[in-house]
Amino acid sequence: MIKLRWLAVAVCLGLLIFGVVGCGGGGSSQNDAGESESETVIENWVFAADHEFAVRPDGLPKLEEEYGFKFDDVKVMDLGVTYGALKEEQVAVAMGFATDGRIGAFNLVNLEDDKKFFPVYNPAPVVRKEIMDKYPEIKDILDPIAEKLDTDTMIALNGKVDVDGMQPKEAAEEFLNDNGLLGEAVEASKGKVVVGSKEFTEQLILGQITILALQNAGFEVEDNTGLGGTEVARSALENGEIDMYWEYTGTGWLVALEHEEAITDSDEAYQKVKEEDLEKNNLVWLPYAPFNNTYTIMMRGVDAEALGIKSISDLADQINS
Amino acid sequence: MRPNRLIGWYVFPALLIGCAVMVTVYFVQNPGGPMAARLLSYAQVLTSTRQHLILVLVSSLLAIMAAVPLGIMISRPQFRKIGIVIENVINIAQTIPSLAILALFMTILGLGFNTAIFALWCYSLLPILRNTFAGIKNVPEGAIQAAKGMGMTPWHILRRIELPLAYPIVMAGIRTAVVINVGTATLATFISAGGLGELIVTGISVGRDSLIIAGALLSAIMAILFDHILGQVEAALTGNN
Known part of the structure; x- marks a missing residue:
């Protein structure tokens, strides 16, 4: 009888430790990203994408193939929250829509699609x-x-x-x-x-x-x-x-x-x-406007400037170097 | 007793885990196109399942740790008034859609794990709290009077009379909360906390049924497994009280 009680206590403790380890693990990975970026040496090129872009053959896989690079890790989330994730330094690069108001408000920059990968939406x-x-x-x-x-x-x-x-x-x-x-x-x-x-x-x-x-x-x-x-x-x-x-x-x-x-x-x-x-x-x-509301690859303005990244090709070079 | 216990603790859980492995193997072998295959790899399914498991375990444990003592507290006569307030606040919190909680706390707690844990924790509080409260309230007045007559202190009454009698109802609340949690945790993927929802939501957005079915089956199996194990724990503990 007593043994079973101890078993229950042990199980609870085990679960608790498991939970704390899980918490620690989840927390530290975020800290890594935050620290490495504060000094604009980005070691972990983590990319924020939505569920569709991450797996579509004409999405991320083709983008990486076309420009010849690979992100270290991809974080999948809802499309509306990628801007915030990038601003909060949880990722280094994110996808979004090129004319979203948050790009300006959060001091993000669009990287030029110099190989004309994305379809145009003028x-x-x-x-x-x-x-x-x-x-x-x-x-x-x-x-x-x-x-x-x-x-x-x-x-x-x-x-x-x-x-x-x-x-x-x-x-x-x-x-x-x-x-x-x-x-x-x-x-x-x-x-x-x-x-x-x-x-x-x-x-x-x-x-x-x-x-x-x-x-x-x-x-x-x-x-x-x-x-x-x-x-x-x-x-x-x-x-x-x-x-x-x-x-x-x-x-x-x-x-x-x-x-x-x-x-x-x-x-x-x-x-x-x-x-x-x-x-x-x-x-x-009638004649079209120059703005292009298509998918975009974004970075924080400060990082892009510090690393001299203007286009996706620059980004690929930086990741490959 | 013994063969029952063997089946309850080992055979049935093993069968469920076997089912989960079979589901995984089947869908990894037959992903239904290269797009779904990108997510239906052993490594990815294992990662998603592990994330899901951790989300549910951590949030449920935190909820039990918060809601059971709180439920006991508001069942004390001296806290009756605060109790009503607390219960109503949690009731109201429960009416906010889980997705809205995720979105709201994303701005404060940031994306990912912590926010997801917080939202799941919020959602597990009510069933546990309410059942703890109801369980203790339903202890027959006569039993408490008898205990008092035997000279038990309030602490003794709580530990020896009220908690043991309320125990099955408290456990029922915990089981409800954990099973709901397994389902709600599929929303965590919207704020990049991963989990089996990643398979399901990707499946929906690119129209691949294999992804949806794999994610849904695995989380269903996980819910049954949790419910069963908690049932076993409950039986083992009541048998010895």
């Missing part, structure tokens, strides 16, 4: 041909706006909404005013246009920018932004429920036009998607 206003024929001046209104939207600008705009809590409309207004894109307001009513967007920060901002610019030019604009995902916005456009929204070249090519192979060159993607969509669906792709 946004461009997509307008129904009927509307373009009726109001050709829309092109002149939106072209100079698209030109100004580079990756850093879009990161800052997304940051204003996602991190600083600004309304998309306020951020849009600020952007247009700062860049002097509004000009003289026109009073005359030119006609009615319906502007749509998908439902995430970047799209809402692009939608508001478009609405403000068109209103300023004298159009009567109906705000139909925040339309859920690609499928919803796209079918609304095809059915004429909205007249225009900003779509990404990569999404247009892969989702709307149902191609299997992604394109990794901005101009090529734009030209192809523009021709095919006009021919098949009577949709006009």
